[in-house]
Amino acid sequence: MNPEKSVREYRADELAALVPLPAADANKYTRGTLTAVVGSERYPGAACLAAAASQRAGAGYTEVVTHPTAVDLVRAWRPSLVVLPRAALPEALAPAREGRPRACLVGCGFDVRDEESGPIVRAVLEQAQIPVVVDGSGLDALACEEGRLLLRRRFEEGLPTVVTPHAGEAARLARPLGLPSDDPCALARSLSLALGVIALVKGPVTYASDGDEIVRMTHGTPALAKAGTGDVLAGLVGALLAQGADALDAAVLGAELHARAGRIAAARLTDVAVVAEDVLEAVPHAIAELLREA
Ligand SMILES: NC(=O)C1=CN([C@@H]2O[C@H](COP(=O)(O)OP(=O)(O)OC[C@H]3O[C@@H](n4cnc5c(N)ncnc54)[C@H](O)[C@@H]3O)[C@@H](O)[C@H]2O)[C@@H](O)CC1
Numbered sequence: 060m061n062p063e064k065s066v067r068e069y070r071a072d073e074l075a076a077l078v079p080l081p082a083a084d085a086n087k088y089t090r091g092t093l094t095a096v097v098g099s100e101r102y103p104g105a106a107c108l109a110a111a112a113s114q115r116a117g118a119g120y121t122e123v124v125t126h127p128t129a130v131d132l133v134r135a136w137r138p139s140l141v142v143l144p145r146a147a148l149p150e151a152l153a154p155a156r157e158g159r160p161r162a163c164l165v166g167c168g169f170d171v172r173d174e175e176s177g178p179i180v181r182a183v184l185e186q187a188q189i190p191v192v193v194d195g196s197g198l199d200a201l202a203c204e205e206g207r208l209l210l211r212r213r214f215e216e217g218l219p220t221v222v223t224p225h226a227g228e229a230a231r232l233a234r235p236l237g238l239p240s241d242d243p244c245a246l247a248r249s250l251s252l253a254l255g256v257i258a259l260v261k262g263p264v265t266y267a268s269d270g271d272e273i274v275r276m277t278h279g280t281p282a283l284a285k286a287g288t289g290d291v292l293a294g295l296v297g298a299l300l301a302q303g304a305d306a307l308d309a310a311v312l313g314a315e316l317h318a319r320a321g322r323i324a325a326a327r328l329t330d331v332a333v334v335a336e337d338v339l340e341a342v343p344h345a346i347a348e349l350l351r352e353a
């Protein structure tokens with residue numbers, strides 16, 4: 060296989076056309092609901108970053124399902140978020156209804172030492188009849204036969220699953236499959252094909268693949284190399300899926316807005332000083348910049 064054959068980049072006008080502008084008669088439900096099953100006792104901040112990014116990317120309703128110890132922090136961070144403890148999970152995974160799209164994000168801020176992490180990821184993959192994004196330590200639940208079977212079943216049922224690993228997480232997914240992990244471009248495609256997912260392999264250059272196409276994204280900045288920026292990206296992708304975007308488009312537009320937000324934040328604050336909260340605050344400016352450019 061020569062993956063370079065089918066590598067492409069989206070043009071700014073193609074990306075701008077994917078920005079989910081609300082219809083004049085929109086309401087919060089028609090704009091899409093993201094259920095973000097995120098955060099743990101150790102990493103409650105990841106839940107805040109991912110959920111706020113979802114709101115900024117246009118989801119009409121962002122619901123956070125998190126560890127009981129994180130509930131108050133997330134509520135205090137943003138009163139506009141609907142925040143529930145993990146015990147609410149089965150009901151929170153409602154199917155989408157006509158004109159009311161939904162998606163689920165799981166795994167940002169999960170803690171590998173938390174015994175509930177793996178079962179929660181598997182329950183989401185099994186029960187959610189909607190598009191799902193798996194990120195952060197939630198990805199560890201996919202590096203075993205049980206996780207792969209659930210992904211395969213979703214693929215056969217036509218339910219999109221997006222995975223958003225950084226290089227370390229991508230290597231952990233690739234190892235049990237015997238896939239080489241030294242080339243992120245080839246890895247995005249091979250993970251996609253092996254797992255039946257849309258793979259967004261993050262790094263200085265980020266690659267997205269649906270197993271057929273590979274999309275390269277080169278607009279990032281090393282200012283993004285700080286803890287928590289991946290949680291912001293996961294929230295962006297989840298929100299775009301929740302608004303009904305095609306899964307590869309959601310991954311690519313999410314990564315583009317994230318890269319632009321990183322650059323905009325760095326132009327104001329320097330490559331040195333930018334933190335994940337600054338990237339989050341720059342997301343509206345990234346959307347405006349993309350719409351202006353097209
Ligand atoms: N404020 C927060 O609450 C934050 C929570 N986070 C969450 O913390 C959990 C653990 O994530 P981490 O990424 O820290 O832990 P990992 O468990 O992925 O990191 C463990 C090891 O993986 C390798 N690795 C990590 N990043 C890599 C990279 N970009 N390239 C190559 N190798 C890499 C390194 O060897 C590292 O020691 C995730 O659930 C994540 O979502 C992080 O996003 C940081 C911020």
Ligand SMILES: Nc1ncnc2c1ncn2[C@@H]1O[C@H](COP(=O)(O)OP(=O)(O)O)[C@@H](O)[C@H]1O
Pocket residue numbers: 195224225261262263264265279280281282283284285286287288289290291292317
């Ligand atoms: N040197 C770099 N150049 C461009 N983008 C980068 C660079 N380093 C990291 N990034 C981006 O920053 C984000 C980091 O995500 P991740 O490692 O998951 O962070 P975290 O788990 O701490 O939230 C990814 O989107 C990645 O593409």
